[in-house]
Amino acid sequence: MITLKNIEKVYQTKSIETVALHNVNLEIPKGEFVSIMGPSGCGKSTLLNIMGLLDEPTNGLVEIDGTPISNYRDKQLARLRNQKLGFVFQSYHLINDLSVLDNVELPLLYRSGTSASETRRLALTALEKVGLSARTKHFPSQLSGGQRQRVAIARALIGQPEIILADEPTGNLDSVMGEEIMNILLNLNRIDGTTIVMVTHDENMAHKTGRLIRFFDGQQVSDAKTATYNFQQV
Amino acid sequence: MIRHLFKLIWNRKKSNFLLITEIFICFLVLFGVLSLVVYNVRNYTKPLGFEHENVWLLTMRPSTDSSALNHQNLEQVLQRLHAFPEIEHVSLSSSNAPFAFSQMNNNLSYGNVKDLMADFYEVEDDYDEVMQLQVREGRWFAPQDNASHHEPIVINKALQQQLFGEEDALGKVIPVNDSTNYQVVGITDYFRAGSEFAAEGPAFFTRINLQKNPNSFWNEVLIRVKPGTGIDFEEKMVKQLSAIGKDWAMEVSTLEKMRQNKAKLTLVPMIALGLVCAFLILNVALGLFGVLWYNINSRHGEIGLRRALGAASGQIYRQFIGEVLVLATLGLLLGVVFAVQLPLLQVFEIESVVYTIAIVGAVAIIYLLTVICAFYPSRQAAAIHPAVALHEE
Numbered sequence: 001m002i003t004l005k006n007i008e009k010v011y012q013t014k015s016i017e018t019v020a021l022h023n024v025n026l027e028i029p030k031g032e033f034v035s036i037m038g039p040s041g042c043g044k045s046t047l048l049n050i051m052g053l054l055d056e057p058t059n060g061l062v063e064i065d066g067t068p069i070s071n072y073r074d075k076q077l078a079r080l081r082n083q084k085l086g087f088v089f090q091s092y093h094l095i096n097d098l099s100v101l102d103n104v105e106l107p108l109l110y111r112s113g114t115s116a117s118e119t120r121r122l123a124l125t126a127l128e129k130v131g132l133s134a135r136t137k138h139f140p141s142q143l144s145g146g147q148r149q150r151v152a153i154a155r156a157l158i159g160q161p162e163i164i165l166a167d168e169p170t171g172n173l174d175s176v177m178g179e180e181i182m183n184i185l186l187n188l189n190r191i192d193g194t195t196i197v198m199v200t201h202d203e204n205m206a207h208k209t210g211r212l213i214r215f216f217d218g219q220q221v222s223d224a225k226t227a228t229y230n231f232q233q234v
Numbered sequence: 235m236i237r238h239l240f241k242l243i244w245n246r247k248k249s250n251f252l253l254i255t256e257i258f259i260c261f262l263v264l265f266g267v268l269s270l271v272v273y274n275v276r277n278y279t280k281p282l283g284f285e286h287e288n289v290w291l292l293t294m295r296p297s298t299d300s301s302a303l304n305h306q307n308l309e310q311v312l313q314r315l316h317a318f319p320e321i322e323h324v325s326l327s328s329s330n331a332p333f334a335f336s337q338m339n340n341n342l343s344y345g346n347v348k349d350l351m352a353d354f355y356e357v358e359d360d361y362d363e364v365m366q367l368q369v370r371e372g373r374w375f376a377p378q379d380n381a382s383h384h385e386p387i388v389i390n391k392a393l394q395q396q397l398f399g400e401e402d403a404l405g406k407v408i409p410v411n412d413s414t415n416y417q418v419v420g421i422t423d424y425f426r427a428g429s430e431f432a433a434e435g436p437a438f439f440t441r442i443n444l445q446k447n448p449n450s451f452w453n454e455v456l457i458r459v460k461p462g463t464g465i466d467f468e469e470k471m472v473k474q475l476s477a478i479g480k481d482w483a484m485e486v487s488t489l490e491k492m493r494q495n496k497a498k499l500t501l502v503p504m505i506a507l508g509l510v511c512a513f514l515i516l517n518v519a520l521g522l523f524g525v526l527w528y529n530i531n532s533r534h535g536e537i538g539l540r541r542a543l544g545a546a547s548g549q550i551y552r553q554f555i556g557e558v559l560v561l562a563t564l565g566l567l568l569g570v571v572f573a574v575q576l577p578l579l580q581v582f583e584i585e586s587v588v589y590t591i592a593i594v595g596a597v598a599i600i601y602l603l604t605v606i607c608a609f610y611p612s613r614q615a616a617a618i619h620p621a622v623a624l625h626e627e
């Protein structure tokens with residue numbers, strides 16, 4: 001569970017001050033599939049980075065499973081990211097000089113106590129889940145966009161994280177490939193119970209998730225359970 | 235993690251090839267220069283086998299061709315030199331006095347050893363006193379040698395070992411030509427007179443017998459003066475000697491001055507080589523730094539990703555330092571494979587320990603260099619904010 005309390009994020013560049021997030025209060029309970037929508041530049045990625053412990057809010061409190069992490073040090077944050085979180089990015093962020101299998105194994109490299117053979121087994125299982133068992137020896141440059149994103153998802157789920165944060169995971173893909181990725185994420189949520197927070201520009205995809213939060217200019221403007229279409233103004 | 239680093243570097247072998255080659259070449263140059271330095275320094279720390287302080291070298295050039303007359307004058311010069319209270323000992327010498335820029339050698343054969351090249355020095359009975367030579371077996375030349383059947387020689391340790399091995403050298407007769415045989419009467423301790431930086435080679439002394447050779451002439455005299463004797467005496471001495479050898483050119487030098495000149499012959503090229511080497515290393519270091527800087531800057535996305543997946547800042551730092559160390563290790567392994575051929579094949583007659591020290595030294599310097607070059611870029615990489623690094627791509 002992630003809780004954000006009164007989050008404020010201000011970017012200070014030279015003389016310009018950008019308020020990327022303003023007074024954001026959110027609770028993402030365990031097992032939810034939440035989608036976040038909003039125009040470009042409204043602070044969605046900033047929000048995901050703060051939830052993902054990659055960035056610190058200027059003001060406000062981030063709690064993971066009820067524990068505030070504001071005074072955690074770099075090492076502790078890294079361990080939390082490694083154990084509880086999985087990331088999927090719009091631009092995949094695969095390492096081009098590593099094979100598919102090696103890319104998927106990366107998170108376990110930063111987790112002590114997993115043997116090489118166990119790591120390999122988990123990576124193969126993760127690749128099976130995304131339907132890429134046949135491409136383990138390939139390099140990212142030899143794959144299509146959809147395949148690359150599936151490798152990235154396998155990488156996100158190998159460590160069995162409680163939460164997956166996906167920033168426009170289908171943003172670079174055509175609708176067919178996007179659909180495939182969406183189905184993988186939906187299965188992850190339904191079958192494995194993984195909490196997922198996904199930024200998207202696609203209304204259809206957003207409505208397949210359980211909850212839709214809309215952002216505008218750094219602020220939540222709506223938060224609703226999609227099944228009931230019960231919009232509630234914030 | 236080590237396996238992961240090797241995998242990364244292997245998969246980037248094309249772009250790493252240049253870096254490894256650069257490290258390899260840098261190692262070879264360093265190894266060469268260090269071998270030379272170690273060789274010279276090791277020789278320098280070994281004893282010379284004589285004391286050159288307070289020894290002067292008098293060089294005379296007669297003006298006439300009459301050898302009988304010159305010989306006569308030479309005897310008078312020696313008598314006069316002995317009479318000076320400032321002078322302790324005097325000995326004629328062939329032109330290869332210690333630290334002189336001239337050499338004399340001869341081939342010796344004995345038993346299975348054929349044509350062993352050895353330096354030889356023609357000296358008088360007082361030479362051991364002039365140079366304060368230590369004879370450790372047998373004896374130095376003495377008047378009793380006037381009556382000896384063979385020509386007496388004193389050999390140094392190196393000649394003894396190379397010509398006779400384990401055998402007792404004293405009394406051994408070495409045939410030289412149809413009419414002459416050498417007979418070993420003494421063995422000196424360490425003796426090397428060419429240069430402080432030269433290894434000890436085989437050498438022997440033959441005895442000058444002035445009375446027996448009435449038409450011969452030697453134009454160098456080694457003189458041991460009392461400590462503290464200076465330029466005043468030198469002028470007085472040359473003036474008085476000039477009265478004997480009319481129109482002879484006379485020149486006095488100290489062995490200390492000759493030592494310094496001889497040392498320059500080794501030191502100047504060594505320093506020049508050292509400077510060239512330092513310049514090369516500086517260039518390699520700058521190149522290495524540039525490449526690492528560029529590499530790390532082009533890998534911001536990867537750094538951000540690794541941070542997101544759970545790498546702490548320190549792990550990023552260690553990864554980049556580790557990559558450079560792996561690269562250096564590959565270049566060095568290649569270099570060491572080449573370098574060990576020199577001692578294995580005995581290309582030059584240099585002790586293996588010289589090469590060993592040079593290899594260890596060069597490896598240490600290269601590791602240090604690469605770590606220094608990698609230090610700053612790696613620290614920069616570790617300091618990159620993960621959100622910013624991911625945002626850039």
Ligand SMILES: Nc1ncnc2c1ncn2[C@@H]1O[C@H](COP(=O)(O)OP(=O)(O)O)[C@@H](O)[C@H]1O
Nearest residue numbers: 011013018020039040041042043044045046047
């Ligand atoms: N590192 C940064 N430095 C300065 N401004 C930033 C930085 N990251 C984002 N911003 C600004 O913050 C605002 C929100 O950005 P972002 O969260 O990326 O928006 P979105 O993902 O919704 O398109 C934008 O105005 C953007 O220009």
Ligand SMILES: [Mg+2]
Nearest residue numbers: 044045046167
């Ligand atoms: Mg964004």
